[in-house]
Amino acid sequence: MTSTPGLNRTDSAVRIVSLYPDLLGTYGDGGNALVLSRRLEWRGIAVEHITVDAGAPVPDSADLYLVGGGEDGPQVQATRELELSQGLHRAVDKGAVVLAICAGMQILGHRFPDATGTSRSGLGLLDCETVRVNRPRAVGELLTTNARLTTPHGLIELGPLTGFENHAGRTIPGSNAVSFASVEVGEGNGDGSEGVVTGTVVGTYLHGPALARNPRLADALLEWIVGPTEMTPLDDSDVNALRTERIHAAREHELAPRRSWRDILRRS
Amino acid sequence: MTAAPAPAPASGQTVKIRPRARLAVLVGRTVAWASRVVRFGTGSVIGGRVSLLVDRNLLAELTGSRDVAIVSATNGKTTTTKLLSAALSSRQPVVSNWLGANMTPGIVAALAAANSTDTAVLEVDERWVDSVLRATNASTVVLLNLSRDQLDRTQEVRKLAEQWRNALTSTPPRTVIANADDPLVTWAALAAPSVTWIATGQEWTADAAGCPACSGRIDFVDTGWACTSCDLRRPRVDVFVEDDTISIAGRSFRSPLALPGRVNRVNAAFALAASSAMGTDLDAAFDALDNITEVAGRYRVADFNGTNIRLLLAKNPAGWHEALELLEGPSTPLVIAINARIADGHDPSWLWDVAYERVGNRLVIAIGERRHDLAVRFRYGNITHRVAESLEEALELVRQSPDFDPTVPVDVASNYTAFQDHLEKVGGVL
Numbered sequence: 001m002t003s004t005p006g007l008n009r010t011d012s013a014v015r016i017v018s019l020y021p022d023l024l025g026t027y028g029d030g031g032n033a034l035v036l037s038r039r040l041e042w043r044g045i046a047v048e049h050i051t052v053d054a055g056a057p058v059p060d061s062a063d064l065y066l067v068g069g070g071e072d073g074p075q076v077q078a079t080r081e082l083e084l085s086q087g088l089h090r091a092v093d094k095g096a097v098v099l100a101i102c103a104g105m106q107i108l109g110h111r112f113p114d115a116t117g118t119s120r121s122g123l124g125l126l127d128c129e130t131v132r133v134n135r136p137r138a139v140g141e142l143l144t145t146n147a148r149l150t151t152p153h154g155l156i157e158l159g160p161l162t163g164f165e166n167h168a169g170r171t172i173p174g175s176n177a178v179s180f181a182s183v184e185v186g187e188g189n190g191d192g193s194e195g196v197v198t199g200t201v202v203g204t205y206l207h208g209p210a211l212a213r214n215p216r217l218a219d220a221l222l223e224w225i226v227g228p229t230e231m232t233p234l235d236d237s238d239v240n241a242l243r244t245e246r247i248h249a250a251r252e253h254e255l256a257p258r259r260s261w262r263d264i265l266r267r268s
Numbered sequence: 269m270t271a272a273p274a275p276a277p278a279s280g281q282t283v284k285i286r287p288r289a290r291l292a293v294l295v296g297r298t299v300a301w302a303s304r305v306v307r308f309g310t311g312s313v314i315g316g317r318v319s320l321l322v323d324r325n326l327l328a329e330l331t332g333s334r335d336v337a338i339v340s341a342t343n344g345k346t347t348t349t350k351l352l353s354a355a356l357s358s359r360q361p362v363v364s365n366w367l368g369a370n371m372t373p374g375i376v377a378a379l380a381a382a383n384s385t386d387t388a389v390l391e392v393d394e395r396w397v398d399s400v401l402r403a404t405n406a407s408t409v410v411l412l413n414l415s416r417d418q419l420d421r422t423q424e425v426r427k428l429a430e431q432w433r434n435a436l437t438s439t440p441p442r443t444v445i446a447n448a449d450d451p452l453v454t455w456a457a458l459a460a461p462s463v464t465w466i467a468t469g470q471e472w473t474a475d476a477a478g479c480p481a482c483s484g485r486i487d488f489v490d491t492g493w494a495c496t497s498c499d500l501r502r503p504r505v506d507v508f509v510e511d512d513t514i515s516i517a518g519r520s521f522r523s524p525l526a527l528p529g530r531v532n533r534v535n536a537a538f539a540l541a542a543s544s545a546m547g548t549d550l551d552a553a554f555d556a557l558d559n560i561t562e563v564a565g566r567y568r569v570a571d572f573n574g575t576n577i578r579l580l581l582a583k584n585p586a587g588w589h590e591a592l593e594l595l596e597g598p599s600t601p602l603v604i605a606i607n608a609r610i611a612d613g614h615d616p617s618w619l620w621d622v623a624y625e626r627v628g629n630r631l632v633i634a635i636g637e638r639r640h641d642l643a644v645r646f647r648y649g650n651i652t653h654r655v656a657e658s659l660e661e662a663l664e665l666v667r668q669s670p671d672f673d674p675t676v677p678v679d680v681a682s683n684y685t686a687f688q689d690h691l692e693k694v695g696g697v698l
Contacts, residue, residue: 022477026416026424031620031648038648054477054485055496071424074478077485140614164615207617212644238647241655242640 013046014225015062019088019104022053023078027166029068029101031209035218036064043232054078058087063225064097067104069166069207072115079107082123092125097224098201101210102167105196105203106130113169127174127198128189137168138187141250142206144194147181149202149220153228156220160184161194162213162246163206171196171205180204185250200224213246215239285384289329292322293380300377313369316377327372327403330379336388336404337542338441340397340432341412342425343587344535345370347527347563348412349391351539354560355553356387356546364389367697368564371396372403387546394428398435407442409460410542412535413468414452415475415586416618425452429480432456443545445538448505451493455480455500464541467505468534472586474621509537516540521554526561531590565687569677570694575663577603578677579694581687583612585621591681592626599629601666602679603659605636605686612684619645627651631669633662636686659690 018025018033033049040047052058054077065088070078082088092098098108106112109128111119117132142165147158161180170190173179180195188194188205196203202221204210211218215236223231248254285293300315319326337356339349346368353364363382365375370391379388392400394414401409411432414425429452436444436459446457448465452475457463473493479486484497492502508515509530512523514537521540523533536557543553562568568579582591595602604624608616616638624632624645632653634642639655646653656662659680666678682690691697 022474025474025621027615028617028620031617031645034620034648038650055487071426071478073426073483077478077483164617166615207615209617209620212620212648238640238643238655242644245640 013048014040014064014222015048015050015059016064016066017050017052017059017062018066018068019052019058020054020074020078020081021051021068023074024068024070024104026071027069027102027164027207027209029066029104029207029209032066032068032099032101032211032218035209035211035215036066036222039215039218039222039234040226042234043230045226045230054081058082058085058091060087060090060094060096062091062096064099064221065091067098067100067108069102069104071103075103075107075112076114076120078104079112079120079122082107088123089125092199092201095200097221098125099210099221100126100201100203101207102165102205105205106167106169106171108201108203109171109196110174125198125201126196126203127176128171128196128203129174130169130171132168133170133190137166138190138205139166140164140186141246142186142188142194143184143247143250144181144188145184147195147217149180149197149217150178151220151224153223156216156223158214158216158220160247161204161206161210161217162243162250163204163208163210165205166207167205171203174198185253212239213243285329285332286323288323289326292319292326293330295319295322296377296380300381313374313377315380316369316373316375319376319380320373325403326376327379327400330376330384331388331404331406334385334388335408335546336390336406337408337410337546338390338392338397338400338404338406339410339412339538339542340392340394342394342415342417342584343590344412344531344538345391347532347566348410348535348538349389350560350563351536351557352410352542353389354556355539355543356389356548358552358556359548361386362389363387365391366564372400375400395431398431398438401435401439401441405439405441408445408542408545409436409441409443410445410538411447411453411457412538413447413450413470413472413586414456415472415584416621417584417613425475426478426480429453429456433459436460443542445541445545448503449493451476451486451495451500451502452480454503458503463503464507464545465503465505466507466509466534466537466541468509468537469530470534472589474585507537507541509534514540516550517544519550521550524558526558527563527567529590529593531593564697565691565694568691568694572694573660573663575667576674576677577663577680577690577694579687579690580679580681581684582681583683583687585618588622588624592623595630595679595681596626596628598676599671600673600676600678601631601633601669601671602627602681603633603635603656603662603666604642605659605680605682605690606634606638606642607636607683607685607689608638608641609685612686616641624651625649631666631671633665635659635662636682659693
């Protein structure tokens with residue numbers, strides 16, 4: 001069963017669930033919930049943010065679910081608990097939007113590698129599979145070409161996506177998945193693309209957090225839920241300054257400003 | 269002297285240092301001296317590196333005839349090293365690498381410059397505990413905490429806990445002083461034969477939700493913590509920190525520390541417990557602690573271009589959690605600086621794990637190489653903020669603010685390399 005949430009929402013608050021931040025929250029991904037909440041509040045739209053820790057029941061009636069990145073051990077435990085609860089599965093059936101980051105994206109796919117490299121069953125909510133590849137961990141700025149997301153309200157242009165990636169897997173999208181964009185700098189999925197979208201479930205390797213660095217992606221997810229008419233423009237001058245700087249840094253392959261030999265020796 | 273008997277070096281000699289080691293020390297000292305002369309720096313690391321090229325077993329050689337304590341943690345290791353050194357100094361000469369050069373080369377350089385029987389208090393990087401413990405056979409190991417830091421390069425904290433556990437298993441020290449409120453540290457320390465457990469009241473638990481022993485879930489309640497799947501739980505504690513009081517060995521000390529904040533009382537408790545385990549009288553140790561007003565520039569109040577500033581260091585979410593205790597309350601503007609160089613970690617996403625909202629209505633000026641990341645964090649925190657290009661420009665904005673109070677030092681809170689930059693501006697380490 002699917003529905004278009006934006007078209008049949010009532011006037012109640014937008015309900016956002018952060019799933020297991022105690023297990024999957026290593027990379028500041030909790031910031032995505034704050035970004036979404038503020039962008040709704042600033043537009044005068046009521047929002048209810050619910051944090052669900054591991055061990056607690058997963059509600060199936062929220063509008064948007066956030067799953068963050070994490071370490072190998074907790075990643076497996078999160079999968080176990082989500083499989084057991086089935087709350088997220090029911091929510092997706094009802095049309096809820098999901099944003100899953102890095103390890104979160106991997107466990108939402110069909111299969112992913114655990115800490116020992118053994119392939120494990122994922123939740124099957126994203127049509128992709130993650131495998132361990134023989135290359136150094138991808139760590140650094142990740143920049144894409146102009147990205148786009150197709151929602152029931154049409155195709156939304158997201159501009160270049162910018163963030164920081166830190167993962168060892170390669171994610172192979174299936175035939176029921178589309179990516180956001182091509183990778184300009186960095187690794188992304190590992191096949192030259194970045195992002196995996198199946199229906200209302202969106203996965204990405206972008207940390208930073210993703211929605212702090214990419215406000216159009218945040219708004220695209222919100223528009224999916226509240227519809228385009230309520231998405232009034234906001235003052236994004238701070239984030240635009242950050243984006244300009246980070247996009248430049250990624251293109252220059254500049255992780256930190258270069259330092260003189262004298263400076264390096266002084267501190268050694 | 270209650271120190272452990274010196275381990276016999278491989279050569280079979282006891283105290284006497286091998287000629288090769290003596291040469292290594294001499295060469296290292298010369299290079300360190302040259303480094304200082306040409307004003308490259310303190311020579312605290314480069315001399316050690318060169319010494320180790322001459323004799324790679326030098327650390328074992330240099331610690332063969334002295335008592336050694338190791339202090340490691342994600343946060344607080346420099347301060348605790350300084351406090352423990354002060355506590356032990358009340359009865360014996362102490363050598364320490366308290367300037368923060370905390371890997372083998374820096375440690376070797378510090379030891380090479382000192383008398384060969386001085387007690388050594390060594391700050392050790394989390395990843396180097398195993399090799400330093402093996403080389404030094406330290407009698408006392410102080411383990412404060414483990415939390416996320418430098419996400420892009422340091423191993424996951426769980427793996428660090430495992431390394432610590434293996435290190436304590438293969439080279440058991442006489443005593444471990446460990447944090448009973450940190451499940452990762454507890455699990456590591458349980459491998460040691462004798463542990464003094466400190467109740468730290470640590471509030472930052474976000475990195476320990478998964479059990480290090482079984483990957484189950486750790487339940488945190490008011491009275492402690494326990495794994496819901498295995499029998500790992502908070503051990504019975506020996507030392508408590510409550511408000512202003514440190515309770516140890518049946519006695520209570522009201523903390524008169526000059527260093528501010530709850531976290532420094534915790535650091536002091538570790539230092540007292542360790543110095544006591546190493547044979548120092550508690551009263552003498554305690555008296556030594558309250559004379560310390562700054563640690564390698566942390567908490568320094570200094571004049572900078574006519575404005576009084578106070579330097580604070582906070583480099584990760586757990587560190588900020590403690591630092592914000594000092595920043596909530598006043599209404600005067602403050603400056604926050606974030607860099608993302610190698611020593612800071614290249615990924616400042618952790619800014620979103622810090623509750624900067626606790627500064628309340630204060631104006632915050634964002635500086636440092638990642639000031640725009642800070643500004644975005646503040647924007648979404650509804651925190652009044654401005655962005656400046658430099659400390660000078662930030663203080664100009666502070667002085668223009670109607671909330672500026674010239675009688676109160678302006679807090680400048682920075683992460684690691686930004687802190688070093690600011691410390692240099694006010695005269696460096698004293």
